[in-house]
Amino acid sequence: MNHAQRRASPSSLALLRERRFAPFFWTQFCGALNDNALKVGFTSLVTYASSRFPGVDAKLAGFLIPALFVLPFVLFSATAGQLADKFDKAALTRFVKSFEIAVMGVAGAGLWCASAPLLYLATFLMGVHSTLFGPVKYAYLPQHLAEGELVGGNGLVETGTFVAILAGTIAGGLAAATQQGALVLAALCLLMAVAGRVAAARVPASPAPQPALRVNWNPASETWRNLAIARTDRTVWLGLLGISWLWFVGATFLSSFFSFAKDVLHADPDVVTVLLATFSLGICVGSMLCERLSRGRIEIGLVPLGSIGMSVFAIDLYFASHALPASAPLQSAGAFLHSAAHWRVLADLFLLAAFSGLYSVPLYALVQSRSPATHRARIMAANNILNALFMVAAALLAMALSAAGVGIPGLFLVTGLLNVAVAAWIYTLAPQFLLRFAAWALVHTCYRVRREGAERIPATGAAVLVCNHVSFVDAVVIMAESPRPVRFVMDHRIFRTPLAGWLFRAVKAIPVAPAHEDAALLERAYADCAAALAQGELVCIFPEGKLTRTGEMNAFRHGVTEILRRAPVPVVPMALRGLWGSVFSRDANARVPRWLRRGAASTLTLAVGEPLAPAQASPQRLQQIVQQLYGAQG
Template identity: 55%
Template structure:
């Protein structure tokens, strides 16, 4: 994990990380300090019931995300994002001044106004922090950068929440809360001064100040890219799922575990550490690329450990007084609860980090900030709907453990729905499992695969698993041209059919299908997609590279695009190869974690990619190992 932590030493990332960390810390310091203060000293400030005050504070903080996210997205596309980051920190300093005035005047209205303005300031900064990452980080750094941002955000939320509660209870004069917040805001501004310039993609954009019409426009634009929009829905679902669990911790601790405030803090800390750990592990598990195969893996864990939390929740621990933390930790069932919460956090990190990176890489640069603004709007909407749904369910008599179990089952249903609409997630999961659980893949030169624009990938064909492995290694989706007979294979046929593979037959077997395949290739390349072909025309029977057929020449004659040669090695003799004459006869015939390799060469211009040249390049890349 040294790669992603190395970003903390880079000027193009470290100031942004510090700015975001301190901003999230300050938001939660002030918000929680205010809630604690009003909870235990409500009579000194207002006649509004304590229960209503807590919800009012939460609602005021989240309201700007509905009202101003669309405007913030436009501003982030129109103006330099580094300048906007500094502006947001200046606003934070002013807002802390408003809070100080509220404490000085003993005015609840001023304090709630400061809380609303903090939400507005966070709304302004939201599109900046995610849209700026692709401008300052390389593609192979995006996962690590997003992981650090997510881990840092959750840790800062935890520390800020704890610090706010401690500060509210420890100081005799509430003014010190505003002083502390002001000091953090000034430090955050200092960090923001170091963020490198991030020129706007649409400097001539005419800002629409109508929040309703612009919100609708942002959501409609995001929905134009199906994969991006479903990723946004997945992110929003995670925030609903996570917020639902977090909101129940106090009542769950009191009414199920029989604990007190320290136990609530422990649950929050365990959950937060889990998300941070899962986020940071994403870079290592994804090989520094945007690996959306981790998303289904994350959703599986969220469901399994959410269900286990329902079954693990103990019965009969609640007494007349709260148990001490040490007493609770002596009970084995409590450790199972803590483990479940830790793993929900870890798998939540696996789930959300690749989705954020996918939204950044697949969104048009000119509209990236506005798409992220649409994401923020839907995040807030989902969390509100989740809170209302949980309140209704609990009000109808549902227990908190049962609520956790139902949420876990709903998570499984949402996952199946999304993966059914975009099979690429499931395909990348299969590829990720194949190269992690069956093989040990070592790849070189993957950076030669273009991140944008059309290209043809040419590789040797050693086994039935070749296409899946290449799809998993590619940073972009690949549509392979494949023998139509492979679609009859039960599992592989399902995978290839749902990832847009193009079936082809020989002129002798089915000339109409052959012509349809070449037409499909031309359409895909015209749309800027990657096409993958195996020029040998079939899986090798002896492990050697066979002569290349002329189909690639016909493709390039009609579509002069770059050609990327690549070669797989180490797959000959595997379960999916034809070393025994027929593939898939002897499972694990070479054991688990057998080493395989992928080497990718520099792209060739279409006029240079003749059959002899391509054959020689692929053979050289493969080397002596079959």
């Protein structure tokens, strides 16, 4: 059986027991640990033990080390994406991990001799290693995981990456303390490189999607072509921009931790480990929480929630920093943790990171699922290029603000405010992100949602969704629970109301009117439905044409027949249960949702039936099926 057709695992943790995921996960883990152990160890040495590196400026090195690591992403990502599409990803993984062993040999010599040039070279080469592995990493997952496993799989990878960052940071802290610590770091890096190569040997075969691809070795023209490929799908492109912005925010915070600990918190290097441990734990919690909140789906509604939390806690970190003493002797991790003011700093970092996990995991899964298999690695290479450019921009912003006299807390404030502006810009371009969040928040605040047969909604391709019409929020519920965007056919009068009209125009709803009111609008609605279905979209219609006033279904009209006559596609019958009697219905005895009265969510059910062929989807047959799904009492 093809892995992409497997049923999603009940828990993403089960993937750690499967060969299709576990060897890849540990290969990635070892590489991420080495990346960060080398970078953080080198940065820590030049910051806190600069006497070992005569002639090296600590502040300049703090910016130069991440720049050297990022540079290969700009230079070689386009080539790496082509290689990942042309060759088996397992074979490429083994080559990259063998290269890593050689790089760690160079790094070990640099640590042994306290040679800054050798360590700069090793940092650059580890950037090359990560550049080559990046497209392989994110193109591998959708090749071996079902769509329902992508959120959990990405969450595990994000979790493992930040645990590896923490482990690398601890090793880097050891390197800053003593000469023996540097040797321990050198041995650990070499050991992890070998362990990664051993894990890579068990990565299963991952056939190349385009083995006949001719590699363009010109990085400039290929970079431009990769970005052009990524821009062909607007949702993918905006997803890549959203991911890259997160790298901007993450690079700003992570690269500032050493200066933040020393100059603002007045703490020794051990506190940097505390900060990174807190940040890593937050990412882990947020990434794993994604799977629970999205229930295995690619839930883009979590992206705005994540961006809101990132801004709130980045800005609060600025105020928390200003509540600290202006100067004090360097304190140990134990003394740092005894201060209540420092716990506010840690809480801000933890929550900032947790919301970053909620933000990033759905975006990665969205890009992977929407990218064509033949170009997926090159699109992920474009992602790496954008990430690198955004990280360079973050470094330039930090240097500019530092030159202007802005301290680290001010940098956090500026980043938080920029996050507000960037998020607003992205959600203006793609309102479906924000609307999905609003729908998800409304439905899951008021109701405990149960889905029956939701997997029957097609993951790809055109289909007409047919549902009973119980309440004013039926479309909002379906919007929140559908795995894909839906084009709703709505009464034209609703478009005249300010809020609802804006909402349904933003989701590209199709206005419709009875023939006796506006025959031209009716015909245009049928044409719009046919055009949407021809583009492979989902179209939802409420064939009753009006809300029920009694709780019983009204007769289905012939509108669905007219749509299918123009575009014969599968029809998916659905029914909503649990909304009749709520304040959103026309029940004379309507009540507020139970959670407002007793603190427990009312149950709402979306029941989905088996898809019907267009020839079988008469209004009478559809009403019979929807009635069975709805139940005699609703």
